[in-house]
Amino acid sequence: MSAESERAERLTELRQKFGRKPLAPGEETIPHSPREAQPKFRGLDSGHRACQGCGEALAARLVMESAGPDVMIANATGCLEVFTTPWPQSAWRVPWVHSLFENAAAVASGMEAAMKAQGKNTKVLAFGGDGGTYDIGFQALSGMLERYHNVLYVCYDNEAYMNTGIQRSSSTPHSATTTTSPAGKERMGKRHLKKDLLSIIAAHHIPYAASASVAFPADLQRKVRYAMGIDGPTFLVIHSPCPLGWKHASALTIQVARRAVECGLFPLVEIERGALTNVMPIRDVRPVTDYLSIQGRFSHLMDTEDTRAEEERAHLQALADYNIQVFSLQGDGEDPVDTGGSAAVGRSGHAARRA
Amino acid sequence: MLKALEGSQAIARAVALCRPDVVAAYPITPQTHIVENLSRLVADGEMHTEFVSVESEFSAASVVLGAAAAGSRAYTATASQGVLLMAEVLFNIAGMRIPLVMTVANRAVSAPLSIWNDHSDSMAVRDSGWIQLHAADNQEAVDTTIQAFRIAQETELPVMVCMDGFILTHTLEPIELPAQSAVDGWLPPYQFSRKLDPGDPKSLGTLVAPDFFAEVRHSHHAAMIKALDVIEEIDREWHAFTGRRCGGLLEVTGDPDAKIGILAMGSTFGTIETGMEHAGPDTGSARLLKLRAYRPFPAEALRKAAEGLDHLIVIDRAISPGMGGIVGTEVAAVLADVPGAPRIHNHALGLGGRDIPETIYADLMATISDPDAPAFSVFDADPEKLDPEDR
Amino acid sequence: MIEYRIHGRGGQGSVAAAYLLATTAFHAGQMCQAFPSFGAERRGAPVTAFVRTDEKPIRLRAQVRAPHYLIIQDGTLLQDAGITAGLRPGGGMIVNTTLPSEEIAERFGCRALSVRATEMAVEAIGRPIPNTALLAAFLSATGLFPIDSLNAALRDRFTGDMLERNIGLVDQAAKTVERDIWKEPANA
């Protein structure tokens, strides 16, 4: 088959794939399938089996784009692991290993030690959900940080054990309902507070620990790139809404995540060597109810007749206010150069990316 | 060159001779001296390895898993509770078919707390899919450790080298350590066909649905069965190379014509041998079976070794409460369909570090003629020490 | 095969004494085996260690129940009347104590040698670790293995000044007992 006719056939195939009429040979030339020719690194490809509107899949995709191909991943058990690698398929395009729920940090430590022993610079990433990070994998993570492995640990925080069907974790926010912290006559959802993991991580005095949100991808990817450049342990917790577990429409994933930031409940901060070095300012602070009211997991708090609900709302508002105060989240006004907190887009993409 | 070395020290040196890229271990009695000696070798620059001093056995196993998956030779050691804390990872390592070597300084498992030797720990992970080789003395432990790296690599199965805690790990005796150049020539550099490599990015540790899980386990079982030949062959090669062998899968000594056989694993074997040597003429001689490869289980070798025996005493250094002996049960199962198979007498002894005196030989032999002897007993339990209800 | 049992207290180097004795035998061309009575004991608690030496390889892994010799690293352990349990007839015990040998021999009904090992050790190496001195005296008395073998064993263990001091201590301690006084072996 001649190169010409091969190209024509390819074109026809692509056209058919994308629902367009086949063109005559030579009418248009396309070097690759457009999927292959995307101007970003697709470390996590399509065909994975995450739920519609999955925040975690999105977060992982964004992380991979910024981390690039010269990485290897240790992935804790969880949704991300399950939906990306149902044998014989894998959505990953980087070396990836899943071992167990609680040992991603330790497996990553071993991979990093191997890279060191082999004299290679391939960066090791560890991925875990909040269950595998805040809870069961916490010890291994602490050990990894203490031993100063050159690993970027990314926690995809969807605030409950989603893989097993929405059970509370120590990351579940106060008063959210899960199947193990349901709201009922006696209880208003989870009784305990969301663990302040980032402070604990920061107390390890590591070079860089930060929080990010899928609603602010440019900020998220900047943080990944920054962490990738550090030779030492770094930590990123990414707020990743779960439409199923948080009970919101799958199209609202970004909106929910954004509001969590905008109300102060999920502050986006950067901590270097234990010191707060940067925060994403909140441009217009929203009341927490703007965040709570669009999620079913807080629906019991929206009962205006129930004084307990009012109290819990006030409590969550106080927690948000506390964050805003402690992290000085209200910026010092508008600086034309400062794109922090801005989601603005323009004709060439996100404002922060263009800046 | 022969040297008087403590078992743990010898193991550390043997490991160093195999040049692991990554070692991760968490100290636990009686494995501690191995880790200490390795740390010392690293500190003195005699061993060039990434020594990862982890915060738990769980992480130790996880670290070596990651390192081996990433293409590095890796090693760890543990015992007892450490084995159990690792258990989840051990199954995982085996399931992923990652070649690793681990020393288990066999020790009882709590509760009650016992720091002394028995085989409960490695027995607890019997079904994890690891190869388990038992050393009868420190020379065997050293030789088996070096062999293990090759076995692991050739079979892509992880290998557990079991040596009795304290009894071997803390015993100083003359040991021949091969020269570095010899080991370098015998043990090829580490290779792992599925290593994590950005140039060929595979995904390890996938989710397998019911329609394929059975095949995974089938393949694993088949690989273990195939490993029998590999273990035997590598011990043969080692013998040709060093003049020493460890007994392949199952070694038979003692009186080949005896009608009574005694099977033991690990350091007990030497005591039984000595016991037979020193026993009076009335006691009679026995055929002695040293079981080295516990997993994979050398069923064929056992059937052959048991040929012509009327009685076979199987010594367990662990117990499966509610069933009895573990090795004994398996030996009985393996010989069940053999015509004229010997009667199995199964006894657990030496649990939790109970000293096994050389007189045990005579005591065991005496049970053969005792019509009241039970098919299984905790042989050295003293009825006097028991609550009357429990006797 | 000759079997030895070493008694001491945690921190006195009893296990080291066992290893040292076995290594001495090894350097003397013998097979050997040394191991502690694997306890969880802490500093100060009574501990035991075992040694076997033989012309042939040693396969037996049991604890030593009928020792030919006892090496007692701390005289205060003599308070325990059972300390000589299993000592073979004609066997001997060498004790780090200031008590006279005769008194011990009389009390336990066996051959006994008393050595002021702690004093010598403190003087020679600055630490109250009696094992080197005790072994030197023991070898001198029994003639089981050449003193040089002990020095060789010490060389495996120490270097530099500490080695010199230990070798000096061996020399000194060996002279404190009558040479070959226990030359004839204990009853097997």
Add this chain to the structure above:
Amino acid sequence: MVSMTRGAYAKPGTSLDFKTGNWRSTEMPAHIHAKAPCHAACPAGEDQQAWFAKLQEGHAEAAWAELVRANPLPAITGRVCPHPCEGACNRAALDGALAIHNVERWLGDEAIRNGWDYPVAAPRANAPEVGIVGAGPAGISAAYHCLRHGLRATIYEASPEAGGLLRAAIPQTRLPRAPLDAELSRVLALPGITLNLRTRLGRDVSLEELRHNHPAVLLAPGCQASTAWSVDGAVPADLREGLHMLKDFVDHGALPEAERVVVHGGGNTAMDLCRLLKRSGSKQVTLITASGLPGPDTDPSDEINVVPRELEEALEEGIEIIDHATINRLIMKGSRVTGVEIMSLRKLPGRDGRSHRIGFEGTERVVAVDMVIPCIGERVEPQGLSGLVERGYLRPSDRFGRLNEGELFALGDARGDRGTVAAAIGDGALAASAVARHLAGEADPVVDDRPEMPNAGLNLTYYDHLPRAEAPKLSVEERTFDTEIEGDIGRVAAMAEAERCLSCGNCLACDNCWTFCPDNAVIKTVELALDGSHYLFDLDYCKGCGLCAHECPTGFIQMLPNANGATEGAV
């Protein structure tokens, strides 16, 4: 049959074998290019969103070229149009509508300054030649659009100069001569347009002749005939109709003198006149209009039809405006008016379902005046139109202005239902397109009935607060009779305004869909995305979550009922 791999490892990217597209249960994303409200509101048919997009890319000339696809006279409309586009602008609710007219004017001026070529080719020598009556905005637009369709155009104009009302009745304070002349001459100089001045229909040329000589004739004569005005039969002796008064001023600079003047009407002529009178010395100038001033009480359809900034400037200058009112009675002293009685009224729905203006008894009051000037509109001069005028206007039967089967069209003010330059320009474009299709033997152009993108269809999160740029403006004291009051917005501000465009309903190429798709189902490809966007949906993998649609700032992505099989990115 796949066989189990050792340790159950998987190969990279093999998930592509698993087409998650069949997970879409109800909805799928689609690119829907809804009309931007500015575009929908523009009588000239400009797509402001489209030319702002070019400007956002930094291409001023391309923006102008995009603009003049609809409107060849941006330097003029940028000055005189009441810009309903700005009223419709979705940004108004956020931080102020875009200053569209300022940017339009800047582009028009830039084109003149830089001599940018109109994006039209010279028609073939034997191309059909359309006859056009009137060289006002409608006629000129029609001629220009004929060129765009490959036709020739010959304009017949009664006056000695082209421009129509633009020249005759708009004061220089709003439309200086320089840009007017420059822009008109640039269009009229385009090859393919023939302009016959001083050629009056019915005097110098007959409609029959035109229809004979041209395959189609477009009538854009404007309204030249005054409407008789009286209040209950009372007519002051010195009564002068407003448009004529304004034309006189524009021609000769003459204005009557009066202390107190009432202007009756609600359009730009009335407003221009009020301001000129005030500037020429009248102490009290009152505008009485039946319409309402913009505000919460006024229905937008009942708002006074003037350029908003003109209204604002008039108020600055001290013009009194009595809205929702009419002159009920003239108070005469002899033949001179000394006062007017006015009465409040409102436009209210009547029993017949249509709106009627209802006066309210008891709201009468008297204002003392020296002069009353009616500005209530003009009619078509019937000369030469041989019975085509119907109740004062040429009343077409379709949106293209068609008067009858014989390819005769009415455009601009002459239709009676227009009233802005922009509408006249739009008429020219529509008529020319219909003529072109007809001459090619094709049916009329399809109506663009795409829906309009409402504010609620946007995701405003993605737009930062950016205040509207304000063009410089003369203070009340500085204002004269011939200096343009509003100044040039300038390049920097024009570009900044472009940045403010929300791109309602059209792809902003912001990458949001591409960035936010958890399934990598948005493919960035300018090559294959033939709908003007940069993206395609890979429906093999799209699970239909709707994230892209929700996060699309412009409403360009919408969720549609799921279709079977692969579908184009653009639906």
